[in-house]
């Protein structure tokens with residue numbers, strides 16, 4: 541029974557006691573500590589425009605299985621991230637059935653206007669509320685929003701930390717930055733900040749002048765009780781030629797990356813490289829000219845408009861994936877909506893404490909999804925149960941990708957090279 545060589549599965553509700561994630565397929569012998577995982581979890585929580593929840597949580601993943609004395613065992617890794625806010629939710633979110641006493645107390649609190657105790661029936665536009673409640677048969681929308689909430693992405697980022705450690709061990713590095721907020725875009729000519737400076741800046745933006753304007757847009761949204769979106773860009777360096785394949789649709793690296801980034805709650809568009817911009821240019825201004833092989837064996841592309849994949853395969857250039865982040869759905873000045881139970885319109889949708897803009901955080905989640913995808917494709921290509929074997933295989937793979945292929949033969953005899961009849965007729 542074939543399964544993906546590298547998988548992960550998260551669990552947990554936003555105000556439940558814990559988030560959890562099982563990561564399976566990590567080879568044995570990888571150095572991994574909770575401090576490694578803490579770095580990205582902290583990066584996910586920062587960013588100008590986040591709401592009060594981030595002041596309550598300071599996420600840390602506990603490694604509860606699969607690692608011994610700082611090294612992976614080859615068995616599934618279980619990570620838990622506590623929700624500190626759970627203490628404030630008590631019986632509202634407990635897994636055990638409510639006692640009569642608890643039910644009466646909650647009912648009384650709801651009657652007095654306590655928002656946490658009151659079942660949510662006013663659906664929020666832009667959320668899973670309506671479709672989710674009908675699909676699962678819930679009449680309290682809290683049963684939907686607790687899981688559909690982006691709090692779940694903390695578990696993905698914890699799993700992404702495992703993928704980061706794995707990829708680092710085979711020479712692959714993944715990073716992201718905020719490329720746009722509210723229509724204000726980074727000017728690559730002004731992207732003067734180093735990676736460290738960018739990571740430390742309020743919006744994780746490499747262009748200080750653009751960042752100042754982005755902050756103005758967020759402040760404008762805040763003062764209007766509104767929200768605002770943007771674009772993040774994830775870049776992976778060190779990916780060798782040859783991950784993914786053109787032979788089947790579901791083995792394409794570009795398709796898997798797009799699906800992974802699109803799966804982030806709030807992402808509504810994904811581009812690789814120039815993405816949609818390619819449609820506005822002539823082919824001569826799009827396709828990456830190949831200047832041949834350098835002395836060290838690596839193939840030189842004059843540009844990287846394709847974003848590091850061609851034909852669904854990594855081509856040795858940096859992988860560049862951009863995610864379009866919609867404005868946060870919950871507005872401080874709520875939009876009109878409808879009530880799930882009465883089916884009637886209401887003036888204001890339910891309001892749950894909310895962020896105003898989360899592009900930098902979405903970028904960190906984007907990194908996690910890209911890393912988890914690349915880890916899967918590395919293991920699909922190389923296999924390996926132990927890190928020393930995986931590292932050896934990666935070195936051999938890189939050597940092979942930099943080696944001159946043998947001259948073509950026709951009927952077992954050398955043939956003249958240099959044919960240029962690659963363009964085929966028909967549908968392609």
Ligand SMILES: Cc1cc2nc3c(=O)[nH]c(=O)nc-3n(C[C@H](O)[C@H](O)[C@H](O)COP(=O)(O)O)c2cc1C
Pocket residue numbers: 591666667668688689690693804805806807866868869870871893894895896898901902905
């Ligand atoms: C890091 C992060 C934080 C988010 N915070 C909020 C929030 O505070 N309020 C909100 O309404 N949506 C927030 N969202 C977005 C919703 O989770 C998301 O829009 C919703 O679940 C519906 O999913 P969809 O946008 O993919 O359709 C956040 C998303 C991310 C990635």
